[in-house]
Amino acid sequence: MNKLSIILLSAASAVALAACGNKEVKPMETPKDRLVAQLFDVVKSGKILYGHQDDLVYGHAWKVEDVKNDPLERSDVKAVTGAFPAIVGFDLGGIEMGWEANLDGVSFDLMRRAAVTHAARGGVVTFSWHPRNPLTGGDAWDVSSDQVVASILEGGEKHDLFLQWLGRAADFLETLKDADGQPVAVLFRPWHEHTGSWFWWGENLCSEQQYKDLFRMTYGYLTGTRGLTNLVWVYSPGSGITPQRYMSRYPGDEFVDMLGSDDYQSVGGGQSLADAEAGYIAGMKESLTFMNALAQEHEKLMCLSETGFEGIPDPSWWTSTLLPAIQDFPIAYVLTWRNAHDKPGHFYAAWPESGDAADFKAFAESDNILMLNE
C-alpha cells in the first residue's frame, strides 16, 4: 500500500470510529465529506500533496493514443521520480458544448477513465473548467462583453442555455464511479482566477454580487438540482491578491470547502532570475499567510491550486524557490500546470531530459511533499 493510501485510509477509519462512538444519529456522510476529512488529515500529517495537470493523458512530446486499451502508466512525473503525482488535474472546457474532447484535445472518455484510475490507485483528482463564452460564442478568454455573467444569471437571456451547459458538466461528473459503482469524490474548482480579467467571469467583467451569484448558482445546480455528492468545492482567485480582494467575491462558507490561489512564477522587464524568484517566494508567503488565517477562521482547507514556472528555466527552481515558498504552510496540495505535448516550451513539471529533472526528484522526495508512491 502506498503512503498516500495509508493516510487516506486511516482518515476514513477515524471518521468511521467517530461515527460508531457517537450515539446521536448523524446524517449520512457523503463521498465529499470523506474526502474533505481525508485532506484535513493529510494537512495534519504535515504533508503537501503534489499535483500535475493532465499528467496521465499526455506529457512533453507524447500523448495517450489508444483511449480504450492504454494502461495509463505513463507520466512525465513518474518517469523522473518513480511516483505518480498524488493529485492529477483535468479541465472540463468543452464539456458544455457537448464536445467529445476538451479544449486541449483530451477526450472526455479518456479523462473519465484516467480520473477513476487515479482515484483507484489512491490519488485525488481535481477539475477546473474553461467554458466557452455563452453570450458571444467565443472562448473562455473572450472578454469583449461585460454582460456575459449578467446574461446567464436568473432572468438573463442566456440563463436556459447556461443551465444546459451546467447539465452537461453534471452528466460527466456523475459518471465518475469506482469499481463498486460508488461516486468518486473529486475537487471541483469553477470560476477560477477571477481577480484577473482574462476570463469572461473576471473582476472587470461582472460585479461582486454577480460573481457570487454565479458561483452559488453553479453550486445550487450541481449539488441541489442534480444532487451530486462527490464535489469538494475550491475557490481560487488569481495573483495580485490582498485579504480584502481575496474575500470580496467569496461566495460564502456554505459553497466552499477549500481556499485556493493560482499564482505563477514569471520573469520579465529586465529583472534577474534571482530577483524574480525572491519576489515569488515573498509574494507567495504573504498570500499563504493571510489565506491560512482565513482558512482557520472559516474552517476550510487551503491549497495552491495552480502554480509553476513555464519551461522551468532555473534547474533548481523546485528546491530553491517553490519548496521554500510553500513548505511552512498547511496547504493540502500544490499543483503545477500541464506539460503540453504539442507546445515544446509549455511545460510546468520535469520530464526525463529537462534540465530540472534531478531537482524535481529531490523536491518530490523531500519530507514535506507526498507523491503517490506505489
Ligand code: BMA
Ligand atoms: C492554459 C494553457 C492553455 C490551455 C488552458 C486549459 O493555461 O495551458 O494552453 O488551453 O490552460 O487547459
